[in-house]
Amino acid sequence: MDTEAIVRTFVEYFEERDHRRISGSTLLPAPGDSVLFTTSGMHPLTPHLEGRPHPLGRRLVNVQRCLRTTDLEEVGDATHLTAFEMLGTWSLGDYEGPQSLDWGYRLLTEGLGVDPGLLHATVYGGDDQVGPDTASLQVWQNHGVPVELTVEDNWWSNGPVGPCGPDSEIFLWSGGTPPTSTPTHDDRWVEVWNHVMMRYRRLEDGSLVPLPQRNIDTGLGLERLASLLQGKSSVFESDVFEPWRRLVPALWPLDEVSLRVVYDHLRSAIVVVGDGVRPAATGQGYVLRRLVRRLLTVVWQDDSSRTLGDLPHELVSHTLDHFRQEGEPSEVHRMLLEEEDRFRRLLERGRQVLARPRFQGPLKDEDFHYLHDTHGLPHDLVISLRSQ
Structure with missing residues (x-):
């Protein structure tokens, strides 16, 4: 299945379930936004996740181009890209996490032909503010998918303050052997789809307050999924x-x-x-x-x-x-x-x-400041030139 067929299958699957396709925005966030680029499919939808009605309704699906510079040093491995496309779905105060996960499982296994035996899920295990996500755990147990409980790895936020919530991540086995271990212990488990139960807003003091509505925000990396479905060892293949x-x-x-x-x-x-x-x-x-x-x-x-x-x-x-x-x-x-x-x-x-x-001789901080401010030579470039 080529990439365009994956996109078509994904979008049509959710359109059949009353989701309206929205146009993906550019990489450039709205004026006044603190981030330089759109880093996820949910970014342009933040006002609607916080309660503003969307003109196309409560169920949405799209394909969003994204850019992340946080992983620049990782580029060159099998899975990381700077610019990529994210397949996304949203429930804006409509259905809850179990429905989203059930649809996700059925799309992967029935619509895209993934062997259920190659799937593993992770679920939020709870902390002193929010209890364990037992509803998601039950979904995966009903489908016979092995589950690993974590805390930090299954809590999603867009920064130190703002919308956040527990998530359940779906992993696909990329090894050439039968699956072993769990996602946190074997990197041959590749994360492909994250389902976020976005229910809270984190305040400056670290406390959580409920959002006006309980949302679902999912994101599936297109290039990563395509490489796995095509049996390739890296996204670049x-x-x-x-x-x-x-x-x-x-x-x-x-x-x-x-x-x-x-x-x-x-x-x-x-x-x-x-x-x-x-x-x-x-x-x-x-x-x-x-x-x-x-x-x-x-x-x-x-x-x-x-x-x-x-x-x-x-x-x-x-x-x-x-x-x-x-x-x-x-x-x-x-x-x-x-x-x-x-x-x-x-x-x-x-x-x-x-x-x-x-x-x-050895360069001091003031040397680096001088080279940058006077000659326009950034720190990393100076280091590179000195090593030649």
Whole structure:
């Protein structure tokens, strides 16, 4: 089952259960939001989770593009991506957790053909503020799915304050042997779908108060699920990355982990530009700049003459089309090349500055501040140049 078929099956399944499909928003949150990018499918729906009526009703389904920079250092492994798509469903004060989990189980096993014996669930075990989630536990026991109780791993929040609640996570076995152990003890159990019972608001003092309505918020990582359903060992081997695997290795011969970083960062940079962000020294533009510079550092590790100018336009067009963006591929390509040129010039200036006698010994905090404030050399770039 290819990625588009997975999306179609998911959306139609919930539409048949009276969910209305809503359009996924861009990566850019609403003005005044404290986060730089949309990090989950629920983010644009926060006002409705807090009680504002949604014009399409209480049951919703969508496909939302997301970007997370918290896992940048993990990119290169089998499951982490910076830009990705999240399949989501919501009950805004309508049905409760057991119904959501039952539908989730049936979609995975009946609609998508997952072997029930390859599933494992985790459920909130309770603490001194909120008791154990016995309703979710009962659902999984009724379906014969093994369950692990946790506390911190099964409590979802969007930050230190705000909407939150217990969750139940569904894991799929990715090992080549019969399933063993539990999700917290064996990373071959891969989390694919999180069902959050979003019932509370956490206040500044750490206390919890009930939200105006009891919500369900679920999120299923599309690329991760696709790779597992397609029997692949990593998200980068799924059909979504087929053009990247076909074109990039011949252009830039790199080891597997480096190729994954290049696929991810370049694809993510294209998506960010496609949503209207331009390279800058702060904010969203700096995230874009950081992605481009990280991928160029990898591309240039064996040959500094390599350039994004050689990047096939097919990859830019494929990414924009997949994420349903209307940007002009040639304009996105041009912007990436401009940032590459800017980075080359910065590297040359950095080498000249760091060659000065005052920077030959160990660098102090004031040296790093001076290099950043006077010469525009970020801390990580200075460290990289010093190690060359």
